[in-house]
Amino acid sequence: MRTARALAAVTVLPVLLAIAPAASAAPVEPAAAKKPRSAYVAAPAYPDTRLAITVKGTPTVNSVATVVVSGSVTQADPDLPIDYTLSLFVQDPAVVGPCPRSYADELQNVINLGGDIAHIARGLDVGADGRFAKTVRYRTGSLRRIQLCAYVRYITDDAAVSSLRWTLAPRPKAKPRRSR
Numbered sequence: 001m002r003t004a005r006a007l008a009a010v011t012v013l014p015v016l017l018a019i020a021p022a023a024s025a026a027p028v029e030p031a032a033a034k035k036p037r038s039a040y041v042a043a044p045a046y047p048d049t050r051l052a053i054t055v056k057g058t059p060t061v062n063s064v065a066t067v068v069v070s071g072s073v074t075q076a077d078p079d080l081p082i083d084y085t086l087s088l089f090v091q092d093p094a095v096v097g098p099c100p101r102s103y104a105d106e107l108q109n110v111i112n113l114g115g116d117i118a119h120i121a122r123g124l125d126v127g128a129d130g131r132f133a134k135t136v137r138y139r140t141g142s143l144r145r146i147q148l149c150a151y152v153r154y155i156t157d158d159a160a161v162s163s164l165r166w167t168l169a170p171r172p173k174a175k176p177r178r179s180r
Helices: 002-025 103-116
Strands: 039-042 050-056 064-073 084-091 117-127 130-139 145-154 157-167
Touching: 039 050, 050 145, 050 157, 064 084, 064 117, 064 145, 064 157, 084 103, 084 130, 103 117, 103 145, 103 157, 117 130
Parallel strands: none
Antiparallel strands: 039 157, 050 064, 064 130, 084 117, 084 145, 145 157
């Protein structure tokens, strides 16, 4: 038994020593330095639809955040130019999980989970063809880790869904006032 432990220690120790210097030698970037990128999926019937979510600046908890949803749509029917619409939700990823693939499923989550999801933009017109960018401002809550879910729809079809997980900065501490 003692020989097996000694052999395990001799085998594992060089591996740990080889990993440790490499891990500590590289400078570690702060998490705020890297801005996460949104991911999107277009529906098979709308393969040319593009959708992205970005957050402007460094919003904090209990403040106003600015979100830009941009992308492009292609006219679905040349004889019937009907505009696409955009809806945006913010939710707690620990409760809801990833963005649902459909707008209808997201609405069902709003009904079932209420306070953990906010519908912050509803039915914004993005046109029938071409590029778009919509800016949405909303008041953040006390939750630091959030997930934004955007949906582009053509009448009742889901054309694309985009998701962005974001960590809000903590609210700066107020400086004490000087007494006169």
